[in-house]
Amino acid sequence: MLDASENRTLALEVENVSFSFGSVRALDNLTLSVPKGVSFGLLGPNGSGKTTLIRILVGLLKPRRGKVSVLGQPPSPKVASQIGYMPQLSALYGELSIAGNVDFFARIYGLKNAGARAELVDETIKLVELAERKKASINELSGGMRQRVSLACALVHKPSLLLLDEPTVGLDPELRVNFWNHFRNLTAQGITLVISSHTMDDAAHCDRLAFLREGRVIAQGTPAQLTEATGNPEASLEDAFLYFTKQEVSCNVA
Amino acid sequence: MSLNRIFAIAQRIILQLVRDRRTMALIFIVPMVIMTIVDLSFPKDSGQQVLDYIAPGLLAFIALFFAFILTGVSFLRERTQGTLERLMASPVSRGDIVIGYPLGFLPFAIIQSLIILLFTIYVLDVHYRGDMWQIFIFLILATVVAINLGIFVSTFARNEFQVIQFIPLVILPQAFLCGLIWPVEQMNEYLRWIAKFLPLTYAISGLQDIMLKGKGLLECSFDLIILVVFAAALLFLAIITLRRAPSG
Numbered sequence: 001m002l003d004a005s006e007n008r009t010l011a012l013e014v015e016n017v018s019f020s021f022g023s024v025r026a027l028d029n030l031t032l033s034v035p036k037g038v039s040f041g042l043l044g045p046n047g048s049g050k051t052t053l054i055r056i057l058v059g060l061l062k063p064r065r066g067k068v069s070v071l072g073q074p075p076s077p078k079v080a081s082q083i084g085y086m087p088q089l090s091a092l093y094g095e096l097s098i099a100g101n102v103d104f105f106a107r108i109y110g111l112k113n114a115g116a117r118a119e120l121v122d123e124t125i126k127l128v129e130l131a132e133r134k135k136a137s138i139n140e141l142s143g144g145m146r147q148r149v150s151l152a153c154a155l156v157h158k159p160s161l162l163l164l165d166e167p168t169v170g171l172d173p174e175l176r177v178n179f180w181n182h183f184r185n186l187t188a189q190g191i192t193l194v195i196s197s198h199t200m201d202d203a204a205h206c207d208r209l210a211f212l213r214e215g216r217v218i219a220q221g222t223p224a225q226l227t228e229a230t231g232n233p234e235a236s237l238e239d240a241f242l243y244f245t246k247q248e249v250s251c252n253v254a
Numbered sequence: 255m256s257l258n259r260i261f262a263i264a265q266r267i268i269l270q271l272v273r274d275r276r277t278m279a280l281i282f283i284v285p286m287v288i289m290t291i292v293d294l295s296f297p298k299d300s301g302q303q304v305l306d307y308i309a310p311g312l313l314a315f316i317a318l319f320f321a322f323i324l325t326g327v328s329f330l331r332e333r334t335q336g337t338l339e340r341l342m343a344s345p346v347s348r349g350d351i352v353i354g355y356p357l358g359f360l361p362f363a364i365i366q367s368l369i370i371l372l373f374t375i376y377v378l379d380v381h382y383r384g385d386m387w388q389i390f391i392f393l394i395l396a397t398v399v400a401i402n403l404g405i406f407v408s409t410f411a412r413n414e415f416q417v418i419q420f421i422p423l424v425i426l427p428q429a430f431l432c433g434l435i436w437p438v439e440q441m442n443e444y445l446r447w448i449a450k451f452l453p454l455t456y457a458i459s460g461l462q463d464i465m466l467k468g469k470g471l472l473e474c475s476f477d478l479i480i481l482v483v484f485a486a487a488l489l490f491l492a493i494i495t496l497r498r499a500p501s502g
Binding site for chain 1: 256258259262263266269270271273274335336337339340341342343344345346347
């Protein structure tokens with residue numbers, strides 16, 4: 001258990017959480033904590049429980065066992081107003097324009113004043129570099145552009161915690177770099193970012209990481225701590241992931 | 255619940271449908287095509303009397319059918335494209351979503367009902383006795399029930415294929431059991447009992463009273479109240495079945 005002062009500095013706290021889809025166990029006694037103001041990567045192969053964990057954090061799934069604390073509270077519609085959620089699917093309204101989508105989510109997140117909202121919508125669209133195309137309908141956009149609109153919808157209400165489920169999937173290298181520049185700007189403003197990914201390229205950009213495998217956290221720490229733990233000074237994060245996977249298997253065998 | 259969020263959802267649905275020109279065309283053209291086929295299929299001399307008799311049922315059934323498909327499929331699309339999940343992860347309540355949806359569809363369903371009504375009276379040349387505005391009010395109420403039914407049913411469907419399967423299950427029995435073809439009173443007792451739980455029974459009964467017997471809305475208040483209860487109950491059931499957080 002963490003004491004009260006540590007709790008205040010944590011954006012997320014997950015303790016012994018298990019979740020099953022029928023007979024399939026997606027999360028198995030998972031424990032992790034995320035400090036405020038960092039970019040935290042959930043790294044693991046497909047099916048390791050990353051999306052399930054994020055969906056629990058936003059309140060879309062409810063674990064039967066374990067404790068979840070998001071910004072000091074259990075997931076609820078009240079705390080949801082402080083969270084920005086970008087699901088794996090771009091999840092946008094194809095017939096609406098970029099501005100129409102961002103404005104809709106701004107209203108849903110409680111931004112009532114039309115004038116202030118219009119300014120914020122413009123500012124957010126500018127941030128994802130789509131200002132020139134803000135009237136274009138989503139159906140006319142490329143996959144990468146849709147990802148950027150999806151990020152704008154998650155950002156528009158200025159959340160203090162961003163939960164991004166595989167935000168860089170399908171992006172070209174240039175766009176991926178741009179996304180990470182955005183993310184760094186956000187953490188510099190004190191926003192906490194939780195990003196799920198299965199590519200080690202994303203992992204290298206994160207301040208802290210948790211390696212997930214079969215619904216469990218097999219290691220967590222800074223990228224440097226995780227690579228150092230392998231004992232090989234030349235080890236990459238990929239090597240580190242494989243190292244911890246083997247360690248866990250050997251532990252289980254023993 | 256928040257009025258601002260309810261209106262945001264309703265406004266977004268209206269904007270989405272208006273921008274989707276093909277769907278807009280289908281919303282307005284398909285009822286006209288169907289009503290024309292009905293018109294052509296009835297022989298002009300001997301068929302008119304039958305058409306006059308079944309017109310109230312036909313009106314209610316076609317309005318219910320279109321409104322059900324329109325909302326059922328649209329609501330399901332919200333689920334399959336991931337936007338429902340995004341909404342459910344926001345501070346929006348289930349009530350905001352379930353009330354915002356019918357509100358957004360209402361203008362289109364009203365226009366569809368109006369097209370069906372005007373076609374029935376002016377193109378099919380159906381003879382009726384009550385006031386046209388009273389027929390229209392009743393038809394809109396039946397449409398609201400269908401919208402809410404579409405939303406409620408689509409909360410159980412996970413893909414388009416499933417929601418299409420619900421059409422024969424939910425809509426077709428109503429065509430046979432609610433007095434569209436044969437009066438409910440002349441059916442077996444158990445079928446009459448089933449008909450009591452189907453909203454189309456009350457929509458047809460009320461419209462028959464207005465159109466065939468020349469009654470006013472007040473005289474049809476029983477059917478009217480039952481339809482309001484159906485609309486409210488379906489909305490309530492949709493709110494309950496639209497789960498925010500399944501546990502596992």
